[in-house]
Amino acid sequence: MTANAPRIAIAGVAGRMGRNLVNAVVQDDGAVLAGGTVSPGSSLAGADLGELAGIGRQGVAAADSLAAIVDDFDVLIDFTAPKVTLANLAFCAEHGKAIVIGTTGLSDAELAELQGYAERLPMVFAPNMSVGVNLTLKLLETAAKALGDEGYDIEVVEAHHRHKVDAPSGTALKMGEVVAEALGRNLKEHGVFERVGQCGPRDPKEIGFATVRAGDIVGEHTVMFATEGERIEITHKASSRMTFAKGAVRAARWVCGQGSGNYTMSDVLGL
Known part of the structure; x- marks a missing residue:
């Protein structure tokens, strides 16, 4: 494990992308799997993230809110849905967390709301993390x-x-x-x-x-x-969602060293 590796949380760990993201963080020596969320009231709250992802027990339990793990992570990766993402973005801005957003389908109004957080926290927003x-x-x-x-x-x-x-x-x-x-x-x-x-x-x-x-x-x-x-x-x-997941983890590692701003994958990759 790399010294000072960022502690990464994942929104929506029970979904297809969420499970791949858990796997990608575990595979990355420069990152720490610190937490993950499921929907409020979900029966999966408390389940081990590794078991949800099918990669074996990791000793990190799913929570039904970010508030429950607020002290455990440095950066959140979010591939959920527009309204959930915007709520998570507000939470991260309030609590001094970085965020990587791969959510698509945002309306013009939602995109404007997202951009309004650019001066409040470091975030990477990209429709594709590959x-x-x-x-x-x-x-x-x-x-x-x-x-x-x-x-x-x-x-x-x-x-x-x-x-x-x-x-x-x-x-x-x-x-x-x-x-x-x-x-x-x-x-x-x-x-x-x-x-x-x-x-x-x-x-x-x-x-x-x-x-x-x-x-x-x-x-x-x-x-x-x-x-x-x-x-x-x-x-x-x-051919696999892991290509997006690995890119998102790379972005999460990178954004933790940045100041406030709305960054893209071109920034992450130095393009």
Whole structure:
């Protein structure tokens, strides 16, 4: 165990990502599994986090509130739901904790509320914690600057498992935002999220989105730059949630050494 390793707590330890996060923290020699939460009143309160994650007893019990473990952790990792995340963010700001947020599906108002905490605590907020995805974002920026205004149509196609509740995915939206910013476009103005019926010919400045929800797909994203005679596709495929979990733990280690601010995975990775 690394000296001065950050004590990490995980929100929503009973969920799919929560269990992977527990596993990722335990595997990381530079981090300490310090606590985790389940829903208030859950029958899983008191259960061992390692047993919930299927990796064997770790000697750390699930709590049904952050207040119950307030003295036990330095940084919280939260991949829950917008309203829960914002409540946890307020708690961390009040009690001097850092936070890593991977929650997606936040509304514009919720994003503004989140940004309002930037001067109160150190936080990393990213729709995707994968190192590979964040490298892909840099590739997309380069490709968009080189191709986007030279007659190339841009489409974002994403696929996830049947249980995902928001669409397009936060990662797909981030990819669209990166491309739009590189081209000096506003995604809210030029993003097209639905094509049904007689929708007319494609506007050259459109950035289109298509969504697939099926089976147990962990996460697949492709950005297509297509013109007459050729097509360039930049794709990232995740085969395990552990890639997101490991990235989040890396972010948690990094953010504990930072001052107040709203950081991204590009900051964590030095991109």
